[in-house]
Amino acid sequence: MIQTIPSLLNTLNKEVEQNKFGSEPSELYEPISYILNLGGKRLRPLFTLLSTSLFTTDLEKAVKPAMAVEVFHNFTLMHDDIMDKAPLRRGKPTVHEKWNTSTAILSGDVMLVKAYDLLMDLEDALIKKGILAFNDCASKVCEGQQMDMNFESKKKVSEAEYIHMISLKTAALLGFSLELGGIIGKTSETNIAFLREAGINIGIGFQLMDDLLDVFGDEEKVGKQKGGDILANKKTYLLIKAYETASPKYLEILKNHFEGNSKTTTNKIKEITAVYNNLNIKEITEKKINSYFDKGLKCLSKVEAPLYKKSILKDFSQKLMNRES
């Protein structure tokens, strides 16, 4: 298998196309193909393949376990979309909208089972280790999602609480994606731990970047309306930081928009963005993102593997850092 990003991506997309999880009843299995084929960057399974490539050239054996990560990720999207009442995912109707909530619950459930099934493609000697790590990660993702929901009704969320939440909801799976490559590559426990840590830190940076792009991204490139998080009153890193650093004047504006019964939604995005600009929230967030990415890359540098192999993974991670969508 040639180890360039486009060729690996090609392998993964072929795997998505070919993988038949089941056929009957079609209402259960069609939503799985549907959500997996909505696109997406395949970031997580790519991480697994690139991580595996640090230790072996035989990447074939990593494809199905990598797909387990992708299937699990899409299971969480399917269920999260129900909880968030999201009508669209990547510009297309969400599963609970296209079918119904019951089908979205049940298709998601069977996807979680299929993720475990794909992990069974690990070498026998690695199954226990792989599943235990996956269980740990999967529980954390659920914990993070519940915390995120709790934040909605919480008056004040601290920076530390927020970072903790995203370290579970988003970053744990990126950590597992890299960890899994280490497990498949049969590397040392120390290397595996560095890989996981790298993924977690990159994952936190990745989520903060998401928060940032929602407000300061290029609408066309991001592919969704700017300021969606602001309209949805989401307690993002940007908002938390703004609350933390605002002078009484700006605090008043924040409170008006997020706590009061103000009906000024038309100007909400504009006014809040102005507050962010006045408080240098963009720069503060970028600095934070960089610090997490740097920490992640530092962890990667500690993994004992050939430098030229690590550079592909490093370059890929850096592209994530500089992404515009």
Added chain:
Amino acid sequence: MIQTIPSLLNTLNKEVEQNKFGSEPSELYEPISYILNLGGKRLRPLFTLLSTSLFTTDLEKAVKPAMAVEVFHNFTLMHDDIMDKAPLRRGKPTVHEKWNTSTAILSGDVMLVKAYDLLMDLEDALIKKGILAFNDCASKVCEGQQMDMNFESKKKVSEAEYIHMISLKTAALLGFSLELGGIIGKTSETNIAFLREAGINIGIGFQLMDDLLDVFGDEEKVGKQKGGDILANKKTYLLIKAYETASPKYLEILKNHFEGNSKTTTNKIKEITAVYNNLNIKEITEKKINSYFDKGLKCLSKVEAPLYKKSILKDFSQKLMNRES
């Protein structure tokens, strides 16, 4: 470990009490304790312990895997209750009523993960086999639930379709419960296959008994209102059989109540029960139940294990057959 039913039940209930799946966030983990402590017969984990006892006296090692089956079962209840919009479970508010739908989805998700985690307590050499069998069973349970939902909007469901649906939705897990005991007891593939078949057949009989008790059970003993399935227009074995055997006169009554816009819901239970009585549906169903139980017991008799050990499992299964609730 003493191998009487009450002592095994005691062991399982202690395990339920002691098992802490997690603590934070509490909204995620409290519903798990809640649903597991609503009671229930612990039928499935008992099956696993009794099945294990055919091959070994060391039942300690079967307790956590048996709990995996119970946790999985309760995960399906938690999610099914959302889909069925059920307000009560064993006389208490369902999780989505007591908390909310999002929490019921997410707690259920993490329960499925925890079921896998409990299976990791299997001996290393048995993990792959155990998880593969569990994956197969779990997929079937989801398929059966989706079929059951599809039946709601289907005009005609045949007896064969119905039996196929319950063989997936209900019976597959009873099959796995017994199969798992065979895996833990390291018995032959032939024995394991007979155990699974026994569980599936007993499971089908068990579900048909459920259908029967809904109409002909003792209200106090069953603990819920008689005729709930009739009011909910559920396509049970009884209704399918009535449609199949009804003369034009009775077909008219059935159509009136289940297909027309008749408002006669007050007399619905009474009138449908009368139709069932006239068509001997009770006897027909009892005959069917007996045939599945007999098939199940025949499979059990083919399992190579000491007769006196098999008799406990056989007696327990027979009690299920003669249950009044």
